[in-house]
Amino acid sequence: MDILITSITNSIELFIKYHRYYLRGTGITLLVSFFGVFLGVFFGLLLALMNLSKNKILKGISRSYINFIRGTPLLVQVFIVYLGLPLVGFGFMPDLWLVIIAVSFNSSAYVAEIVRGGIQSIEKGQTEAARSLGMTQRMAMRYIIIPQALKNILPALGNEFIILIKESAIISVVGIHDLMYQTDTIRGISYRPFSPLVFAAIIYFIITFSLSRLLNVFERRLRAGDQSI
Amino acid sequence: MIKVSNLNKSFDKLHVLKGIDEEISQGEVVVVIGPSGSGKSTFLRCLNLLEHPTGGEIVFEGISITDEKNDINNQRAKMGMVFQQFNLFPHMTVLGNITISPMKVKGLTKVEAEKIAFKLLKIVGLYDKADSYPSQLSGGQKQRIAIARALAMEPEVMLFDEPTSSLDPEMVGEVLDVMKKLASEGMTMVVVTHEMGFAKEVGDRVLFMDDGVIVEQGTPKELFENPKHPRTQDFLSKIL
Numbered sequence: 285m286d287i288l289i290t291s292i293t294n295s296i297e298l299f300i301k302y303h304r305y306y307l308r309g310t311g312i313t314l315l316v317s318f319f320g321v322f323l324g325v326f327f328g329l330l331l332a333l334m335n336l337s338k339n340k341i342l343k344g345i346s347r348s349y350i351n352f353i354r355g356t357p358l359l360v361q362v363f364i365v366y367l368g369l370p371l372v373g374f375g376f377m378p379d380l381w382l383v384i385i386a387v388s389f390n391s392s393a394y395v396a397e398i399v400r401g402g403i404q405s406i407e408k409g410q411t412e413a414a415r416s417l418g419m420t421q422r423m424a425m426r427y428i429i430i431p432q433a434l435k436n437i438l439p440a441l442g443n444e445f446i447i448l449i450k451e452s453a454i455i456s457v458v459g460i461h462d463l464m465y466q467t468d469t470i471r472g473i474s475y476r477p478f479s480p481l482v483f484a485a486i487i488y489f490i491i492t493f494s495l496s497r498l499l500n501v502f503e504r505r506l507r508a509g510d511q512s513i
Numbered sequence: 514m515i516k517v518s519n520l521n522k523s524f525d526k527l528h529v530l531k532g533i534d535e536e537i538s539q540g541e542v543v544v545v546i547g548p549s550g551s552g553k554s555t556f557l558r559c560l561n562l563l564e565h566p567t568g569g570e571i572v573f574e575g576i577s578i579t580d581e582k583n584d585i586n587n588q589r590a591k592m593g594m595v596f597q598q599f600n601l602f603p604h605m606t607v608l609g610n611i612t613i614s615p616m617k618v619k620g621l622t623k624v625e626a627e628k629i630a631f632k633l634l635k636i637v638g639l640y641d642k643a644d645s646y647p648s649q650l651s652g653g654q655k656q657r658i659a660i661a662r663a664l665a666m667e668p669e670v671m672l673f674d675e676p677t678s679s680l681d682p683e684m685v686g687e688v689l690d691v692m693k694k695l696a697s698e699g700m701t702m703v704v705v706t707h708e709m710g711f712a713k714e715v716g717d718r719v720l721f722m723d724d725g726v727i728v729e730q731g732t733p734k735e736l737f738e739n740p741k742h743p744r745t746q747d748f749l750s751k752i753l
Binding site for chain 1: 561
């Protein structure tokens, strides 16, 4: 019993001593996740629209891209982007940008599939009504289909955000100073291999759990708008 | 106003419309009746190209809308359509439903579009529902809003695709009343329906379709009281 109490006190002391590392790491993790999600949704929407278009070439590009991303590990993708982009003239980019690009490329493929499902779940009659009123296909998408689809896919999208925050730990392998990287640093300099990891896990959990709560509230507010069924 | 010649439509191997010739004049109320699967809805949906004909030509106000170079959106803005399933936009209020197209397609301001919308809401008797969402309305109310939404584009012709078929019986009357009012004001209308009472009372001309062709047509009096074709006689004897 005494051993347990001592080890907990020691751990807390360790956390207090190195809390700046955790703070900085958490900042980078949040930054990468935020931009990863933001760009991921943007590209994902684009990919989904390409995928649903009648143009066979656009459709083909989008399908192959989605299949490639979903069929290869994020770890490999991060290395390919991180080491590959500088080879083709993007050497000027800071490391942080490179990993944000890698993460958002990955996320966009999953978001694209979610969005495609959302768009296809809207009844055909909605498009027909919009088109019968003289709207172009683009207007029908923008004002009628996508707003309804986004509302339907919000839970799935939220889930994707949460996955992305956790998966972003992989960027530590290319030396980005995110939460996981900082945790490893603390383990090294403190000669304590275990307890820093526990704090990292707690921080990841707090982020993802609060995000999922936040999304719940947001979702409920959206539903209140239409008071349906 | 609308001239249809040798209209054909196939879905894969299924030949739904087998050469339809028809002319609809300004101010006319044309009612299309016939057994289900006879192609009457497909015929109506071809008129604003929601279905693309596989053969033949449709001319609207002198412009061939089946011509590949034609931008159908210009004509659709002048052709209102009312659907069996209403197809209101559930994420918008009633007012939003009615004003979105005049604003986005015709470029009206919000104030202009809402002025039209409130005038129409008065006509369909739902002035107080402007801020409701479609999910808060009954079937009959939804359909009346759908009619108002189509009218907000100030169309030259209104197409009705079985507008009362998915309504509870007690709500059919309120929708038909709005349609009668429209007809009496001289709106050109093409109505696919099973409401024979409406056809008799309001129709200038009734078309009987069966198996992808117009089998017989005439004034309601001619067609209902003295059908000439055996298939028309057979159909009418089953439903009247």
